[in-house]
Amino acid sequence: MKDITIKLSATPSDEGFDMLAITAGEAKGHGITFSDAVLREAMSLYEAKPVFIDHAHMFDSPSVRNLAGTLQAVSWNDEQHGIQAKLIASGPAADVLLSVRDSARTNPSIMDTVGFSTVLNVKLNQKGEVLKIVRVKSVDVVIDPARGGKFLSANKPLTKGGQMKKKVQVEVTDPETLETSLVEGTLTAEPSLQEQEIEANQLVVAQLLGETQRQQELDTQLQQSRKTLIAMSEHLLNAGLSTSRLPELTQKRIRKQFSGRTFEAVELSGAISEAREEITALTSADNVQGPGRIGSMYNVVEDFALAVADMFGVPREPGQEGRKVHKLDGMRQAYLMATGDQYFMGGFYPEFSLVTANFPGIVANVQNKLLIDAWKDFLPSYGWWEKIVTVEHFTNLKTATWVRTGTVASLPSVAERGEYTELAIGDIKETSDFTKYGGYIPLTLEAVINDDLRAFRRMPSELALAGMRNISEQVAAIFTQAAGAGPTMTDGGALFNSTAQTTAGGHINLLTTALGTDYTAWNAVALAMFKKKLMVKNAAGYYGTGKPQALKPSICLVPADLITAAEALFVPRWEAQAQNVPATASVRWGGRVDPVAVPEWTDATDWAAVIDPKLRSGVMLGEIFGVKPQIFSASSEIDPAMFANDESRLKVRQFVTVGVADDLPLHKSNVGG
Numbered sequence: 001m002k003d004i005t006i007k008l009s010a011t012p013s014d015e016g017f018d019m020l021a022i023t024a025g026e027a028k029g030h031g032i033t034f035s036d037a038v039l040r041e042a043m044s045l046y047e048a049k050p051v052f053i054d055h056a057h058m059f060d061s062p063s064v065r066n067l068a069g070t071l072q073a074v075s076w077n078d079e080q081h082g083i084q085a086k087l088i089a090s091g092p093a094a095d096v097l098l099s100v101r102d103s104a105r106t107n108p109s110i111m112d113t114v115g116f117s118t119v120l121n122v123k124l125n126q127k128g129e130v131l132k133i134v135r136v137k138s139v140d141v142v143i144d145p146a147r148g149g150k151f152l153s154a155n156k157p158l159t160k161g162g163q164m165k166k167k168v169q170v171e172v173t174d175p176e177t178l179e180t181s182l183v184e185g186t187l188t189a190e191p192s193l194q195e196q197e198i199e200a201n202q203l204v205v206a207q208l209l210g211e212t213q214r215q216q217e218l219d220t221q222l223q224q225s226r227k228t229l230i231a232m233s234e235h236l237l238n239a240g241l242s243t244s245r246l247p248e249l250t251q252k253r254i255r256k257q258f259s260g261r262t263f264e265a266v267e268l269s270g271a272i273s274e275a276r277e278e279i280t281a282l283t284s285a286d287n288v289q290g291p292g293r294i295g296s297m298y299n300v301v302e303d304f305a306l307a308v309a310d311m312f313g314v315p316r317e318p319g320q321e322g323r324k325v326h327k328l329d330g331m332r333q334a335y336l337m338a339t340g341d342q343y344f345m346g347g348f349y350p351e352f353s354l355v356t357a358n359f360p361g362i363v364a365n366v367q368n369k370l371l372i373d374a375w376k377d378f379l380p381s382y383g384w385w386e387k388i389v390t391v392e393h394f395t396n397l398k399t400a401t402w403v404r405t406g407t408v409a410s411l412p413s414v415a416e417r418g419e420y421t422e423l424a425i426g427d428i429k430e431t432s433d434f435t436k437y438g439g440y441i442p443l444t445l446e447a448v449i450n451d452d453l454r455a456f457r458r459m460p461s462e463l464a465l466a467g468m469r470n471i472s473e474q475v476a477a478i479f480t481q482a483a484g485a486g487p488t489m490t491d492g493g494a495l496f497n498s499t500a501q502t503t504a505g506g507h508i509n510l511l512t513t514a515l516g517t518d519y520t521a522w523n524a525v526a527l528a529m530f531k532k533k534l535m536v537k538n539a540a541g542y543y544g545t546g547k548p549q550a551l552k553p554s555i556c557l558v559p560a561d562l563i564t565a566a567e568a569l570f571v572p573r574w575e576a577q578a579q580n581v582p583a584t585a586s587v588r589w590g591g592r593v594d595p596v597a598v599p600e601w602t603d604a605t606d607w608a609a610v611i612d613p614k615l616r617s618g619v620m621l622g623e624i625f626g627v628k629p630q631i632f633s634a635s636s637e638i639d640p641a642m643f644a645n646d647e648s649r650l651k652v653r654q655f656v657t658v659g660v661a662d663d664l665p666l667h668k669s670n671v672g673g
Contacts, residue, residue, distance in 0.1 A: 016072065017085035017101065018152040021046055021139045022118050023082030028144075032128045039083055042133035046074045046083055046119075052140045053093045055119060061230065061260020062138060066225060067091030071139060084152070085139075097141060104151050115145035121257050123274070135257070179261040211438050226400075229262040236265060244272050250279065300507045305362045309336055312457055314369045330451040332420075333360060344407055351457065360443055361633040363456070364650050368631050370460035375468065377461075382468045384596045385475040388553055388610045390617035390661070391627065394434075400622040402430040403659035407534045407546055426537035428490050432659030434622065437470055438629070460631070467629035467654050469599075474658040476600035478619055479557070481610050484670040485510075487660060491538050495660055496668040501533050501544035507663040508532065514671045515562055515607050519569065521588055525609045525667050532664055551616060553609035556595045561604035566595035605672055611665035618665035622657040629654040 026033045052066040077084040089097050104111040119137040122130045134569065235582040237258050243249045244454065254271055307325040309316070311334065316323075328334050338359035347361045379386065394400060405427045414420055478486055478495070485493030493505025500506045508528065513521040531568055534546035558566045570593040622626065660666075 006377065016069075016088040018084060019087045019116060020077065020080055021071065021074075021085055021151060022115055022435060023080055025081075032122065032124060032130055034130050036081055038130050038133060038205075039081075040485060042136070043074050043083055045075065045133060045136040046085060046118075046139065048072065049136055049321075050138045051087060051097065051116075053096050054142060055117065055140050056260065066093050068097035068141065070095040100141060101151055111151065111451075113143055114141065115151070117142040117145040121271075137257075137261070148402065154492055159656070226262070233262045234259070236263075236268065240265075240268050240272060244275075244344070244528055246272065246275055247279070247511045250275050262646065300332060304338065305365070308362050309366050309369070311453065312366045312370060314366055315373075326401065331448050331453050331456065332451045335448045338362070341398050358633065360650065363443060363629045364633040367456070367460045367463075367650065370457065371464045371628065371631060372463040374464035378468050380463055382465065382472055384598060385472055385619075385621075387594060387596060387620045389475060389621040389658075390613045390625065391621045394622050394624045397434045397624060397655065398657060399431050399433050400620070400657045402432070402617075402620050402659055404428045404430070404535065404662045407536060410547070424537050424542060426535075426542075428535065428538050429491055430659055430661055432620070432622070432657045434624070434655055434657045436653065436655050437467075438651065438653035441631075441652060444652055463631065463652055465627050467627075470654065471627065471656060471658070472598075474617055474656075475621070476598050478658065478660060478670060479598075480601065480603075480606075484603075484606060484668060484672075487662060489660070495625070495663055495666065496670075504538075504540070504543060506543065509667045511667075511669045512671055513669055514605055515556075515558065515565060515569075517565065517568070517667070521669070522556070522569065522589065522593075522609070527610065529553055529609065529665075529667055534664070549616070551611050551665070553665075553667065554593055554612045556593050556612040557598050557601075557608040557610060558595060559601040559604055559606065560597050560599070562607060563595060563597040566607075570595045602614065603672055607669050607671070609667040609669075613665070616665040618659050618663070620659045622659070622662045624655045625653075627654075627656060 022039060023036065024034050024036045024039055041236055049071050050062070051069040051071065052062050053068050054066060068091055069087050071085040072088055073086040075084050076082075087097075100110070100114055104114055109608045118139050118140050121134040121137075123132040123134055184415050237255065241255060244251060244254075246254070254268075254275060255273065257346060258268060303323075305323045306316070306320065306323060307328050310325065311328045311330070328337075392400075405425070408423050408425060411423075412421060441463075443456075447455055452607070480495060481487060485497065488494055489505065489507075491505045493499060493507055495507070496510040498510045499508060501508055509532070511521075511525065513524065513530075515521055530550060530552050531548050533544050534549050536542045536546045556566050556570060570589055570591070572590040613619070631652050632653065
């Protein structure tokens, strides 16, 4: 057995040739180290990756003209401690790749100098050890690669009509027959007739199908589409980095990672988030080495959030009363401490910030607490509707259904050994739809620079009032819509009508008598509501057959014009105790009826009576996140509003629905008509 160098003429093959993409060890010139475990985990990232001749320049994208092939059949090479793959030569620069490969096979100096270098993104620790390969962009043919990429010895040819020199072992049985070839050191093997015939057939078929022209057209279309997508991605990259609140050096690294290629917005957002986490970890107090010292007064987000709450005057929660935090002088100081934005560019600068915190989010949380306090303050003046509505919680935004279940008219007698008869009982379903209300509050840089704390303190109060008046308006409209007749019910009748209950849709709960200065009108309404029959079933033969509800109203709704008259009737008044005079108001209704002024009612004479909703529900209020408005922080690392408008937006939202479940506890007096 002996080694002989053979010179072969080869046809294209889809098998490719073996190469090492990267090996474990330290990357020259970069000061980072790859381990076997990290490379093994990243093997899938190398599959189908492109191979270019030379790296692209810092500010350029890889050129299609330099495309030389792709990687396939990625595997692990135990001997070399690296990632091995099949390199399939293809593209405009395939000939250059194969030429370099052939030269490397015959010239040891080229073999030592030329190799493969991976363009990738990694996650590092402070020691320069690669924790994870995040993304592989390409594996390029370069001079003096940083980390072990090279041609392997067992290479196969891919050049059409080209030559390959390969050492093989053959058994020499007759040395004299090889004498001439041994002198030259090569043997020449021409393609077989079968190989020539296959090659000729392939060429004819390609010509008949116009494969070459079709492929060129497809390549042109793909290049145009790629240019468009790259331009769109570049625009997204510029917008994202400009508002990323990252240091300039980190932005340059991310720009290099994403420039010249297409990507999804979520990929960019993820890279920015990872960069922020990395910077936070590297700059935290835990990483400070050397003599003990105070790294920052605000070493936890909770302290900063509590200081902001104190600045806004929010009462502390139980357990936090004695916690000591540094007092903030105003919005400007709080903003600078949280963002490090010394020049008010609208960004986040961790190298200058003293606490890593979401400033708009903390402000939104504080304003929610202020809104809750303001809501309580406004209830006595604008929360009149709480006295007449029944609040129900929902878990979705589907149409709210208010079910009124029928009652049993009377229990029939049952004879000894007699059969029980079915009791007629039904229900009526009233519905109403949820509506979303809201808007946003701008947390502007101007307000921060001017330290306008009073404006931010005032916002929650205004929002609480707006949300409360929103509900007030909808509840008041139940009594005034359709010229005072109210909404149409499922039984076909208007909420307020004077039709007898023995008729379908009859509610007999509408009069035209003025409230007056005595109890005549109120007594008539109270008696009518007491006698009103409970529903048995919404069907012929059952209208008005129920028993009296036997409840009297305890709430009198009036416009502002009648509140004085209503209070004179229903609020007990006594003369001075020194005179020892008995109460002047009637003992029958004084103190037993609550007179309530409805702010939205404009008719000066109409009024209404309502039974306590604890006894019977009439007006319904549905909520999914609570009846109070909610304030959210709408900011993020790539918030376009901060970049375009110098503002972080605090979103305000309220989901509610108002409807009627039953006409029995409601009565209206439309005096004007």
